[in-house]
Amino acid sequence: MKGFSPLDPLLHSQLRLAVMSLLISLESAEFTFIKEKTGATAGNLSVQIDKLSTAGYIEVIKSFKGKKPLTTCKVTKAGITAFETYVQALKNYIE
Amino acid sequence: MKEELSHTESLKIINEMISEAKNNYEQSGSFYFLLWGWVVMVANLGHYFLDKFTSFEYPFIFWLLTFPAAILAAWHGSRQKNKSQVKTHFSRLYGEVWVAIGICMVLTLLFMSKINFNHSAIILLLAGAGTYLSGRMLKFRPLIFGAFALWLAGIVCFSLPMTDQYLVGAIGILAGYLIPGYLLKSAEK
Numbered sequence: 121m122k123g124f125s126p127l128d129p130l131l132h133s134q135l136r137l138a139v140m141s142l143l144i145s146l147e148s149a150e151f152t153f154i155k156e157k158t159g160a161t162a163g164n165l166s167v168q169i170d171k172l173s174t175a176g177y178i179e180v181i182k183s184f185k186g187k188k189p190l191t192t193c194k195v196t197k198a199g200i201t202a203f204e205t206y207v208q209a210l211k212n213y214i215e
Numbered sequence: 216m217k218e219e220l221s222h223t224e225s226l227k228i229i230n231e232m233i234s235e236a237k238n239n240y241e242q243s244g245s246f247y248f249l250l251w252g253w254v255v256m257v258a259n260l261g262h263y264f265l266d267k268f269t270s271f272e273y274p275f276i277f278w279l280l281t282f283p284a285a286i287l288a289a290w291h292g293s294r295q296k297n298k299s300q301v302k303t304h305f306s307r308l309y310g311e312v313w314v315a316i317g318i319c320m321v322l323t324l325l326f327m328s329k330i331n332f333n334h335s336a337i338i339l340l341l342a343g344a345g346t347y348l349s350g351r352m353l354k355f356r357p358l359i360f361g362a363f364a365l366w367l368a369g370i371v372c373f374s375l376p377m378t379d380q381y382l383v384g385a386i387g388i389l390a391g392y393l394i395p396g397y398l399l400k401s402a403e404k
Contacts, residue, residue: 132220134228141232147307153300157235185297207229213222 127213130175131206135160135168140203143178143195151191169193177202236303244353245403246291247313248346248396252388254284259335259385266378309352316345335380336372339365339387346391355402357395365391 131137138158143149155165169191172178177199181192195203220228261277292310299306319341327334343365350358368387372380 127225132225134220134224137220137225137228138232141229142236145233145236145303147302147304149302150300157232210222210225214226 125209125212127209128202128206130171130177131202135164136172139168139172140177140195140199143193144200144203148192148194151193154193172199244309244349245396245400247288248392248399250284250288252392252396254280256385256388256393259381259388263378263381263385266381305352309349312348313345316341332377333373335384336369339369339372339384342391343369346395355399357398361391361395
């Protein structure tokens with residue numbers, strides 16, 4: 121019988137999981153793109169992105185596009201590992 | 216937003232987001248094929264006619280067109296980069312293929328005297344390699360046929376005198392860049 125490893129609580133949340141799933145397939149994405157694709161509010165998304173960034177799962181790059189501030193997010197190696205572990209744990213539960 | 220997720224919900228989110236990301240491939244490949252196709256075809260033909268039918272001292276003058284073309288390509292690239300909210304692994308790799316091919320082309324031109332001025336043939340082979348990879352990456356068959364046309368033109372060039380190589384080069388570019396480029400443009404719409 122397979123042992124059940126606990127699901128990473130940081131990823132086991134609707135919005136954070138959505139952000140990570142989106143970023144895992146991309147090189148990088150702007151905040152507005154993530155907001156549009158996840159349908160989240162700017163405030164909530166900002167909080168969740170901060171949590172993922174503090175955990176080292178994503179890298180947040182602040183810059184400017186013309187005169188407007190621009191936030192770009194990119195998944196890190198630690199983030200990829202965490203995501204893979206999460207998916208593996210999920211598979212174990214479902215099987 | 217609720218925080219408790221079932222396992223099936225988790226999987227659903229992962230699937231949905233991955234397919235959202237997949238639908239965002241940039242589609243601007245045809246611009247570069249058409250830009251370089253026209254510039255290189257005109258330069259090849261210009262060089263051929265000046266060399267073959269006139270006594271003009273600088274038949275290579277038409278190749279100066281590549282400088283404004285490079286500026287235009289860089290300007291277009293940076294505009295696309297600013298417009299796009301997302302960068303995919305695919306678009307990065309697609310661009311890198313042509314950077315590598317471009318470097319090889321410039322190096323070939325720099326050392327053309329060392330390869331007995333068979334640079335047209337080598338450049339056509341390199342263009343074929345880039346076009347083939349682009350065709351495979353975009354899953355667009357006309358580009359793959361275009362690559363074979365460029366490789367064929369390259370092979371023919373090896374057995375021709377330098378002047379005639381420019382004419383074959385122009386035909387190769389028409390078949391390998393311009394025709395697939397226009398087909399790609401209409402497929403992008």
